[in-house]
Amino acid sequence: MTSHSPADLFDPTDYQIGKSVGYLLARAKNMLSLGVEQEVSGLDMTHAQAICLMMLAEGEATTVTDLARALNTDAGSVTRLLSRMEKRGLIARTRRDDDRRVVDLSITPEGDALVEKLPVALCNVMRRGFDGFSQQEIDVLCGMLQRIITNTCPAGEAGCPQDRNSE
Incomplete structure (x- = not known):
């Protein structure tokens, strides 16, 4: 198998947006995200809320900063998302005693009940997408x-x- 440098593989003179691997990755991601959005709407939540709950449940994130980094967004957007989730009783936020700037996140029993349903919803989307x-x-x-x-x-x-x- 011959290895090529990225310069050999991506020639600007041959670039076509509809055939670009970046465009196709983004389009596939968007289609899967739309599927998740539709699937979790029956649980009265959004894709972003579902991902946040799953990341918290699996220990992939424990703070606003962790979630913002994982979701590739700013802390302000995550804070607004978490405010809606907290009002709904899905998560709790606690400021650290040793550093008041850090807010630790935890899932409430109501959030845990939804977390149990999310793998089925997410797998339904994956099954369709990867048929x-x-x-x-x-x-x-x-x-x-x-x-x-x-x-x-x-x-x-x-x-x-x-x-x-x-x-």
Whole structure:
């Protein structure tokens, strides 16, 4: 298998937006997100709320800063999202005694009840989106996406994989 440099693989003279891997990744992400939005609307929540709850439940995030970084958005947007979730009784926010600037997040029993339903909703979307794919194809795609994340993650940024091009 011949390895090419990115300069060889991405020639601006041949660029077509509709065939661009970046465009196709974004379009696929948007279609899956729309599917999640529709699926979780029956639980009276949004895609962003569902992702926040899942990340909190799995320990992937514990603070506003963690969520903002993971969702690739600003802390203000996350704070507004969390305010709506807190009003609904899904999460609780607690300021740390040792550093009042840090707000720790936890899931309430009401939030836990929704977390139990989310994997079914999210898997329903994945089943539709990946209809006709083999497990091997999904594993290869996940590996490639992880490599893109690793390659584009700023060195030393929290939440970024440490070993470039591993897997």
